[in-house]
Amino acid sequence: MITSLYLAGPDIFRPDAVAHGERLKALCARHGFEGLFPLDAQVAGHATGDARDTARGIYRADIGLLDAADAVLANLDFFRGAEPDSGTCFEVGYAVARGKPVYAYVPESGSLAERIHHRCPQYLAADAGMDVHGWQLEEFGLPLNLMLAVPCVMVVGGVEAALQRLRSDIDARRDVA
Template identity: 30%
Template structure:
């Protein structure tokens, strides 16, 4: 029996809207048969946890989540890509893990969709959740 492919879901997690969107996206990925590492839950990366545990603990849990994942889905919305998400993309690229970007934001840079280094590190870019799920079909 094939094991479920594990996705590390990278994205900003600092506002209520971002947290809710990440959970919505996670649920969609779970319904498609993937296993998902969601840092805000699996690494307990919340304001309360940052106050209670040291940041090194959260960092190590996230790195472990990346190491244990088969691929990364990175939310690239915003004027610029979230700095933590950019680091996660670079780490995944260095580990030769495929990264699929998701950018629902219609804004773009004058010379590209997102930062050049981020754009060149991803293997595909989805513009909405439906397109993302279609792209992920080849990884099941």
């Protein structure tokens, strides 16, 4: 039974991250879930003065929250370019490897190439199948790289749409794993 959700995404970098995390957790509660926001576990005690020790403490805290969660709700929107946040990608992979369901959301429909064309055209070459460096774009009609889009339930919209889909899947007794 899914009751708790790890809230993965670059949202921790927002200037209003704590308040945003509280809003995300309130949305989860409205749909019957407990939201676990990464900053919840990143207490001041992690700041040791040594950046690497602090990073290790944050890593362990986030892994602890991921392990405690029943599923992951992931913001896989583009972040600082035409790909999702790398930390979020790791968290999704970790959850998938642990057998946890992952519901992910992106703001718009379309394949990865279409989304890049729409939002980050400066990354594309004249040949729509290549980037500006001549590297091939992955094009399977999925909104993200297949290693993210295949194991995740992909939802177009925001966190609310993803929560609605998860709740609907659970209520319909669909296999959400």
